[in-house]
Amino acid sequence: MKSLIKAILVGLALSIGAGIAGADDRFQLLFSGRAKLLDLTYPINKGNAYWPGSAYFPFTLKNIANIDKDGVYSNSFSMPEHLGTHMDAPSHFVKGQLSLDQIPLTQLFGPAVVVDVRQKVDKNPDYQMSIQDLKGWEQAHGLIPDGAIILMYTGWGERWSDFNSYRNRDAQGNLHFPGYSPEVAQFLIKEKSIYGIGIDTLSVDYGLSKDFKVHHICHGAGKYHLENVANLDKMPANGAYLILAPIKIEGGSGGPTRIYAVLP
């Protein structure tokens, strides 16, 4: 009988050890260079997509000093806040809402919900995400968790290297790319407890939008947007976690944002 108890004790001790190590791994791995990390941020350069309009302009890098001449390499740069992979702060469309530097850190960490709508976008570049698309995600993966950051995966990232194809303007100057529908924005704000929404196109409102309803709905509820999100083809639909790090411009309406994903 003593040997039975001993066997039970040894067995359980081993499983405690394995259990704790397994659970602890995720935090330990993250801070010891061994987690699977993915960068959802495009490098910023003069080819980065920016919004059409005379006040917007490409990223500009100016050399200040170089090692051969000055012993040090250094640049200055100019850019619109809403260029490349960036965040829209709630103040972007709604007065009195938070600016970029005021968004609480806790809202910049959360589970990623990646909604793949590529098949619909293939048939219709003006596609807007439907509530059914969200319900489909929930049927496959369970309810959208509290504090989620929704990422709409349209496949538009394939066009990133060609600015004209990415903007996709027609002869009349109208933009054609997919986005969220106002109904989905409304549903996420009212029925779910999310932190923000993102997309792999130039805007969370689809290209043809003239009233930017999704911007008004989400920002009005204090939620941020991520635009021109990179590498969604490498993201799982569920199980990844995001860390968002916007440049901390005081009073900014938005700005370039580093987006890290911790993969399962």
Next chain:
Amino acid sequence: MKSLIKAILVGLALSIGAGIAGADDRFQLLFSGRAKLLDLTYPINKGNAYWPGSAYFPFTLKNIANIDKDGVYSNSFSMPEHLGTHMDAPSHFVKGQLSLDQIPLTQLFGPAVVVDVRQKVDKNPDYQMSIQDLKGWEQAHGLIPDGAIILMYTGWGERWSDFNSYRNRDAQGNLHFPGYSPEVAQFLIKEKSIYGIGIDTLSVDYGLSKDFKVHHICHGAGKYHLENVANLDKMPANGAYLILAPIKIEGGSGGPTRIYAVLP
């Protein structure tokens, strides 16, 4: 005997549960808005410290659109890469080393080692960290862990709101603020396995440095720097973890960086 076995099993089951929950908490808390987070980043504005020299200039924000007139609020901005809370990429001083966008994500997550040298700086604003300061930290907290990010806490952050006091130039134009000694940089590179070093002043080399030896030593070994790090008065000496998120400027020598601390 059966009841003894049962008691052992129940007790062990409870401790397994507690053990796993306790360990898992750190990752779960981080991604559910319940971790203790601290922002080591100053808001970027026109008052932000930048390096002296004719090619450097203050942060400039230009309004592009406002809600009353245009229905949307948006700005553009210009700044030197090395302004406010920022990272120096290894390419800043050493040719062939990594630019800002090339630093591996794994090196941007790690334990914080906060070395408090305020008492010495109080007596001497030109103080340089000594190897004894590092040894003192190790005597109190154990060996500097692999992948650590060292933060030199000089107390200089109290001067941040007054640019002149922060730069601290004398009548001859010489800067007076503390930094790392070249010996400490050499020791960290040779004897330890760190990811980078940071400080709450304008430069990891002290103000009087003319040859920027610390920059050359660290960058030559592929290590980055963090400068003008905020809120070190709120950091524990040991037990916090850092997440670094530099703006992803292609080929950048450095740039504004969001620094998050996960507190114990």
